[in-house]
Amino acid sequence: xxxxxxxxxxxxxHYGTPELPPARGAFELVLWENACYLLPDQRRxxxxxxxxxxxxxxxxxxLEASREALLPLAAMxxxxxxxxxxxxxxxxxxxxxxxxxxxxxxxEWPYARAVKALKLFPCIGDPGAEKILLxxxxxxxxxxxxxxxxxxxxxGYGRAHLKNYGAMYREAQEAIAPELPKGMEQLDRRQKAxxxxxxxRAHLLLRAHGKTICRASQPAxxxxxxxxxCAFRNPxxxxxxxxxxxxxx
Numbered sequence: 296x297x298x299x300x301x302x303x304x305x306x307x308x309h310y311g312t313p314e315l316p317p318a319r320g321a322f323e324l325v326l327w328e329n330a331c332y333l334l335p336d337q338r339r340x341x342x343x344x345x346x347x348x349x350x351x352x353x354x355x356x357x358l359e360a361s362r363e364a365l366l367p368l369a370a371m372x373x374x375x376x377x378x379x380x381x382x383x384x385x386x387x388x389x390x391x392x393x394x395x396x397x398x399x400x401x402x403e404w405p406y407a408r409a410v411k412a413l414k415l416f417p418c419i420g421d422p423g424a425e426k427i428l429l430x431x432x433x434x435x436x437x438x439x440x441x442x443x444x445x446x447x448x449x450x451g452y453g454r455a456h457l458k459n460y461g462a463m464y465r466e467a468q469e470a471i472a473p474e475l476p477k478g479m480e481q482l483d484r485r486q487k488a489x490x491x492x493x494x495x496r497a498h499l500l501l502r503a504h505g506k507t508i509c510r511a512s513q514p515a516x517x518x519x520x521x522x523x524x525c526a527f528r529n530p531x532x533x534x535x536x537x538x539x540x541x542x543x544x
Contacts, residue, residue: 297474298474298524299452299471299474299475299497300474302450302521302524303496303497303500303501305520305521306500306501306503306504306520306521307496307500308520309504309520310500310503310504312496313496313499313500313503315430315492315495315496315499316340316430317340317343317344318343318430320398320399320431321398321399321401321402321413321427321428321431322352322353322354322386322390322398322399323352324427324430324431325386325398325413325416325419325427326343326346326352326383326386327339327343328418328419328423328427329379329382329383329386329416329417329418330342330343330346330372331371331372331373331379332372332373332374332375332379333373333374334372334373338371338372338373339372341371342368342369342371342372345368345371346368346383349364349368350364350365350368354386354387354388354390354391354396354398355387355391355396357383357384357386357387358384358387358388358391362380365380365383365384366380369383382417382418385416385417386416386417389415389416393415394412398412401413402428402431402432402433406428406433406435409424409428409433410424410425410428413427413428422438422439422440422464423440425438426438426440426498429491429494429495429498430491430495432491433491434491434494436468436471436472436475437468437471437475437494437497437498438498439464439467439468439498439501440498440502441505442501442502442503442504442505442506442509443498443501443502443504443505444463444464444467444505445505445509445511446501446504446505446509447467447470447471447501448463448467449509449525449526449527449528450521450524450525450526450527451470451524451525451526452467452470452471453466453467453469453470454466455527475494476494504519514527516528
């Protein structure tokens with residue numbers, strides 16, 4: 296058992312097993328990322344399900360919907376609903392014009408090409424594209440968003456003090472890579488169906504920990520289930536958490 300596996304096990308014991316997003320497939324996950332702004336996941340899910348029920352989660356359905364139908368749904372997602380409507384329509388337009396209405400085809404493409412394709416959509420950068428592919432069962436590592444990245448760098452995977460976010464992200468990815476399942480690109484679909492949800496839940500657990508306990512300011516270190524191996528809390532601590540007495544790898 297790797298240090299990373301122990302970390303995730305402790306986080307899961309603390310938070311429980313996280314539920315994966317209700318979005319299925321690349322197109323729905325792009326919409327999911329654009330469902331709301333700076334609101335809890337429960338509100339994101341409410342907007343997403345309302346869009347499913349009242350409009351439909353296909354490019355054609357969104358393109359055919361009127362602005363008047365989309366705007367009240369977008370307003371549920373927080374500030375600047377007009378911008379959100381534009382983004383939904385842009386997502387549908389790009390899918391229809393550049394992917395022949397079928398964004399799911401990118402899941403059969405080489406990984407780098409699929410990432411590049413997803414970055415054509417609003418608000419999707421490298422981490423977002425990698426996360427969408429992971430949730431679709433196509434993984435090449437462990438995608439991170441800002442909260443999860445902060446957790447890992449504080450534990451010791453990379454350096455938290457780097458001013459360049461991109462450099463910090465790459466360094467954390469490189470540090471964690473040896474502790475992830477080997478040769479993801481060599482796995483068949485059945486094997487990926489097991490590994491990808493595990494990594495997806497690891498992503499969600501790290502995100503939850505960064506949002507609730509390992510916050511950017513005033514972290515609640517006394518509540519942290521991995522505090523004993525955290526260099527942020529204990530300068531000089533080694534990377535990872537200590538093994539619980541009596542456990543074996």
